[in-house]
Amino acid sequence: MRKLYFLLPGTKGKFGGGGLWAELKIIKLAQRICEANIVTYRQKEDNNLFLTDVLKTVNSHDCIFVVNWGFDVPKLISKLKKYHVIYHAHSADYGFRLPSDIPIITVSRNTMGYWGEQAANSLIYYLPNQLGTEFYDAEKSRDIDVLVQTRKSSQYLLKQLIPALQSRCKVQVINGYVEDLAALFNRSKIYLYDSAEYWIVSGVTEGFGLPPLEALACGCNIFSSVNHALADYLDPGFNCYKIGCYSLEYDLKCILKVINSQTQPKLPGSFWEQYKEENLVARLEVILKEINIFFDSKSEIKTQIKELNFWQIQNLKVNRLLAKVKSKSSS
Known part of the structure; x- marks a missing residue:
């Protein structure tokens, strides 16, 4: 090596x-x-x-x-x-x-x-x-209904959904670094994460999206966008809920229903295997x-596979188009 x-x-x-x-x-x-x-x-x-x-x-x-x-x-x-x-x-x-x-x-x-x-x-x-070993469900009582971090959150989340929730349940908004995020997740019933807007503006993609996975491991119900790498592990209807669905009223109804139901996500151990250290x-x-x-x-290889360039791609497109025209004219 x-x-x-x-x-x-x-x-x-x-x-x-x-x-x-x-x-x-x-x-x-x-x-x-x-x-x-x-x-x-x-x-x-x-x-x-x-x-x-x-x-x-x-x-x-x-x-x-x-x-x-x-x-x-x-x-x-x-x-x-x-x-x-x-x-x-x-x-x-x-x-x-x-x-x-x-x-x-x-x-x-x-x-x-x-x-x-x-x-x-x-x-x-x-x-x-x-996934860090500190992220697990401690099975303690949860005194926070909804947890959200402002960083990467959409304007819809910060200016519409959170204000509407604050009058209906206990919401905690995090604006900076948290020393023990696992403990905070273990106090929360729901974690909100909506990064699609942030990454569209940034011009690159969500590379992994650890916070929703960490929160899920701590027993939080997840309401999240499913852009980019979040779609690797988030599965709306099965291990999370999609956020920003059609209307504010619909989101509020779904979130309050989950809070009142007192249910927690239950995933098989096999779900977590690929993120474990060993x-x-x-x-x-x-x-x-x-x-x-x-x-x-x-050092022993003499030839390389030719990379596709712009002109090769255009040539392939033209050839494909000509083949379709030829096929139609002969039928």
């Missing part, structure tokens, strides 16, 4: 957030399989390596750089041309293309599908994010072995 260098802009301050925390968990999983280090490239940190320094000493054959910060990926790939690189893909739709010698590990099937189209000749794998480690080991074999073989 080659040594892995996971590239992050930084691990502190403005770089904090869900994407960073998820990446740090994957790094810990990788460290159970092979040598893996964090390397920052925007801000220097006392406890981590810095990319400029690493490039002065590493052997290009003996290591793999793992890039993941979407907006920085094109620049990093250009800088690492002579090295082995993996793209750990969270969100999609950043607009860049990848050469076929860069394997892609995706955190959702939604993102895997995107790269299956955009990088049809690349090695592509699926490795979901890890299963993720086993999966990641298979992926890394295959990628190492690919990099071993790359």
Whole structure:
């Protein structure tokens, strides 16, 4: 196994957030399989390596750089041309293309599908994010009817649905970082999550959407949008409810009904297996072995599958159209 260098802009301050925390968990999983280090490239940190320094000493054959910060990926790939690189893909739709010698590990099937189209000749794998062991149903009484975080929430949620609910039940709105989110989920009957608008405006996709999964693990009923990677695991009518359905009145009726019913989602243990640490480690080991074999073989490969470009696609469309015309004229 080659040594892995996971590239992050930084691990502190403005770089904090869900994407960073998820990446740090994957790094810990990788460290159970092979040598893996964090390397920052925007801000220097006392406890981590810095990319400029690493490039002065590493052997290009003996290591793999793992890039993941979407907006920085094109620049990093250009800088690492002579090295082995993996793209750990969270969100999609950043607009860049990848050469076929860069394997892609995706955190959702939604993102895997995107790269299956955009990088049809690349090695592509699926490795979901890890669900922390602190997220479980503590089976305690729940004193919060509805919980919502303002970040990523739609204007409909914040300006219409929440105000309407506040006069009918106990609502708690979170505006910032929460030290013990699992405890808060365990106090809540319903968790609202509506990120579709946020990601449309951002121009990229919901990469995974950990909060609804974490809340679900804590026994919350979930009312959520099902955009992008949320559709990987949310299943309206079976493990969640779709939010923003047709009218405010309809949403209110559904939410109040769930609050009054006192029911909680019950999912089979098999639902959670793919997000557990041991299963993720086993999966990641298979992926890394295959990628190492690919990099071993790359120097011996003389020809590559030609990538589709704009003009080839147009030519195929024209040929398909001509074939249809020919078929109609001969019938």
